[in-house]
Amino acid sequence: MTHHASIDFASINEGDALPNLTFEVSYTTLAQDVSGTRDYYPIHHDPEFAKAGNARNIFLNTMWYQGMVNRFVSEWAGYESFLRKLSVDMKSHGCPGDTLTVRGTVLATRTDDQGRKLVDLDVRMDNQLQPDVLLSKVTVEIP
Amino acid sequence: MEDASAALKAELEPFLNKPGARQFTAIEIEKQFVWDYCSAVEDGNPVYWDEEVAKKSRFGRLIAPPNTLMTLNRPAHWLPKDQQDKAEEVAAALPPSPQAQAREILANHGFTTVTVVNREEEYFEPFGPGDGRLAMEDRFVAVSDIKTTKVGPGVFFTYEIDYYTERDNRLVGRARNVTLIYNGSGATK
Numbered sequence: 001m002t003h004h005a006s007i008d009f010a011s012i013n014e015g016d017a018l019p020n021l022t023f024e025v026s027y028t029t030l031a032q033d034v035s036g037t038r039d040y041y042p043i044h045h046d047p048e049f050a051k052a053g054n055a056r057n058i059f060l061n062t063m064w065y066q067g068m069v070n071r072f073v074s075e076w077a078g079y080e081s082f083l084r085k086l087s088v089d090m091k092s093h094g095c096p097g098d099t100l101t102v103r104g105t106v107l108a109t110r111t112d113d114q115g116r117k118l119v120d121l122d123v124r125m126d127n128q129l130q131p132d133v134l135l136s137k138v139t140v141e142i143p
Numbered sequence: 144m145e146d147a148s149a150a151l152k153a154e155l156e157p158f159l160n161k162p163g164a165r166q167f168t169a170i171e172i173e174k175q176f177v178w179d180y181c182s183a184v185e186d187g188n189p190v191y192w193d194e195e196v197a198k199k200s201r202f203g204r205l206i207a208p209p210n211t212l213m214t215l216n217r218p219a220h221w222l223p224k225d226q227q228d229k230a231e232e233v234a235a236a237l238p239p240s241p242q243a244q245a246r247e248i249l250a251n252h253g254f255t256t257v258t259v260v261n262r263e264e265e266y267f268e269p270f271g272p273g274d275g276r277l278a279m280e281d282r283f284v285a286v287s288d289i290k291t292t293k294v295g296p297g298v299f300f301t302y303e304i305d306y307y308t309e310r311d312n313r314l315v316g317r318a319r320n321v322t323l324i325y326n327g328s329g330a331t332k
Contacts, residue, residue, distance in 0.1 A: 003189050005200075029183070036183030038170075038217035062262070064183055066210040071186035079190045080201055083209050087263040137263075143201055 006078035009109070009117045009142045018076045018104035018121070023068065025098040030058050037063035059093035069123050069136045072102045077119070077140050084118065085139035092133040094125075100133070101126045117142045148288035151252060151298070155245050155286055163240030165278045167309065169219040174272045177207045180214055206271035212264060212306055212316050215277055242283040242302050246324070253326040254297055261321040268315045275309030284319075297325025 023029075034045050039061050042049040050058045065088045074081055094100060107120040118139055125134035170176060181191050189196035190206055197205045222230065249255075270277070287299040299321060306316040 003187065003196075023185075032179075032183040036179040036181075037214045038220070039214075040220060063180075063210075063214045066213070066264075067180060067184035067186060067208060070208050070210050071181075071184050071188070074186075074188050079188050079196070082202075082269065083266055085263065085265050086210055087261060089261065 003075075004078045006080040006143055007076065009119075012106055012109050012119055012142075014106055014108055016106040018072070018106075018123075021072050021075070021102040023100045023102070025060065025094055025096055025100060027096045030060070030096055033060055033064045037061060037067075039063060055093050055095070057093075057095040057097075059095050062088060062090065065090060065094075065125075065134055065136070068100075068102065068125075069134075069138060072104060072123060073121060073138055073140050076104070077142055080143045082141045083138065084116075084141050085137070087137045089135045090133070091135065092127070092130060094127065094133065098127045098129075104138075144289050144291075151248075151289065152286060154248050155283075158241035158245040158248075158283060159286075160282055160284060161241035162280045162282045162305075163242055164237045165280050165307070166234075166237070167276045167278050168215045169217070169276075170215065171276050171309075172207055172211075172215065172270060172272055172274050174205065176215075177205070177211070177272065180208065180211055202269050202271075204271060204273070206269040209266035209269065209316060210264060212277070212304075212318060213262075216279065240281060242281045245283045245286075246300070249298065249300065249324050253328070254324045256294075256297075256325050256327045258294075258323050258325075259320060260299065260323050263319045265317045265319070266315065267317070268313055270308055270313070270315045273310065277315070278307040278309055278312075280305045280307070292323065292325060294323075295325045295327050297323050300324045 044058055044061055047058050070083055102125050104121050104123040107122050109119050111117055118141055121138040123136040123138055124132050127133050177191050190200050190202055194205055281302055281304045283302045285301040289296055289298055301321050304318045307314055
């Protein structure tokens, strides 16, 4: 895809929806998650171990979701944007074979006491089984 | 429960807001680390990948996604025995962290099982390849009254970790972790 530098801050309004992003989770995704986030806890790479703990299968970790939220936000805001705050709350497991849909809404735009232009966002992920498998609150700075 | 909460808070008070000794991440922030992380979520942001675009951007250089704090803090995958021993010696020589001491007090009261309720990260400045490792400094910042929860009696215990660059000691991020530390044997059926 072509990357844009920055969204126009003045064009952002409360209630705006960000373009959805769809991601197919495969076993390869889980391998890249383990490698990329340096997380060798067996629940993310050993299906028998994960299932013994009542999970459907091996599942994505917190750090992967943090990365996906940052990608989703910066693809909308542009590569000159900078994440200022991030919280993620996982409500369900993301397993191989799942289709994740990432969606986001603008909660507020504001300028802080240092003159930085900030956007507060509500970001959520659904899978093919249920909505809101991940809830996230984000603040991103637009130059 | 009110008296017990007040007594527990008085015991924890000497450790409140006291920073622990700095500890370093096991690895340095390097380009390949950034690319491996971005590959996992297929993030092609050019300020992580393309030196030319990154140099012309307001960051002036390649940076890491700011949300890699937790990933950078993962331990080494494997170390030779002598390196492992050395790392353990360095850790053992550090003074006890006030946050760890506060947790010991909670354990003495039967609050031993920890579950993370919420983690929020705040990013103050960009960091990236060339900044060396990250140094981390933790402190316990809040404790609730003793609560009755469905998993047993427990307290909400909040601690923060500040992250500094090794190269120039810039405060680049802060993680705030709210945990529930409880006594599982007191769970209601």
